[in-house]
Amino acid sequence: MAPMxxxxxxxxxxxxxxxxxxxxxxxxxxxxxxxxxxxxxxxxDHLARNPFGQVPAFQxxxxxxxxxxxxCKYVARKHxxxxxxxxxxxxxxxxxxxxxxxxxxxxxxxxxxxxxxxVSPMFGGTTDQKVVEENLEKLKKVLEVYEARLAKHKYLAGxxxxxxxxxxxxxxxxxxxxxxxxxxxxxxxxxAWWDGLMARxxxxxxxxxxxxxA
Ligand SMILES: N[C@@H](CCC(=O)N[C@@H](CSO)C(=O)NCC(=O)O)C(=O)O
Numbered sequence: 184m185a186p187m188x189x190x191x192x193x194x195x196x197x198x199x200x201x202x203x204x205x206x207x208x209x210x211x212x213x214x215x216x217x218x219x220x221x222x223x224x225x226x227x228d229h230l231a232r233n234p235f236g237q238v239p240a241f242q243x244x245x246x247x248x249x250x251x252x253x254x255c256k257y258v259a260r261k262h263x264x265x266x267x268x269x270x271x272x273x274x275x276x277x278x279x280x281x282x283x284x285x286x287x288x289x290x291x292x293x294x295x296x297x298x299x300x301x302v303s304p305m306f307g308g309t310t311d312q313k314v315v316e317e318n319l320e321k322l323k324k325v326l327e328v329y330e331a332r333l334a335k336h337k338y339l340a341g342x343x344x345x346x347x348x349x350x351x352x353x354x355x356x357x358x359x360x361x362x363x364x365x366x367x368x369x370x371x372x373x374x375a376w377w378d379g380l381m382a383r384x385x386x387x388x389x390x391x392x393x394x395x396x397a
Pocket of ligand 1 (some may be wrong): 195196197198224236237239240249250251254
């Protein structure tokens with residue numbers, strides 16, 4: 184069976200969100216770089232992979248997917264279904280809650296911070312500190328909810344690791360690459376949760392992959 188293909192650059196936290204799932208699944212995959220400098224992500228070939236002209240895109244045999252979180256769910260369902268808790272209605276429902284919280288609360292607050300602190304300077308742009316400060320305040324409110332949850336459970340969906348936890352990894356690694364990593368210090372249970380995730384070989388591998396020198 185040909186290896187699964189993940190299209191995109193590992194500088195993107197949406198692409199590396201999928202690498203975490205692929206590494207956790209222990210599945211054979213290859214990363215196919217897409218060159219933003221030449222707008223390859225808008226090429227006809229790539230639009231056929233992802234009609235929105237974005238990365239990641241994904242191929243497994245004759246199946247073509249896009250949207251990082253859908254790719255992660257597919258990889259987990261196929262190779263490590265325990266991450267989805269689909270055998271337990273309540274556990275899988277709680278996982279869905281925290282999958283959505285990652286996308287719509289946590290990463291929604293982090294995206295503008297990462298764009299200002301990491302992406303804009305990468306293209307010679309400046310950092311709008313007002314945007315950073317505004318979204319740091321939003322992130323702190325989100326982390327207050329996470330702190331309360333993780334004071335009661337080892338992981339977000341319950342006392343079991345799930346895809347919901349893993350989907351937070353890539354964007355959190357990016358946060359740690361900004362001057363605002365200290366924001367976790369005020370939330371000890373969030374920090375313990377993160378330290379636990381960081382100890383996983385899959386996360387170590389993605390952390391190494393995301394280092395600028397990689
Ligand atoms: N909801 C989607 C977001 C993909 C995305 O924004 N990809 C960016 C690069 S990563 O930040 C991208 O491809 N931007 C180029 C563009 O939008 O033209 C997902 O989770 O896969």
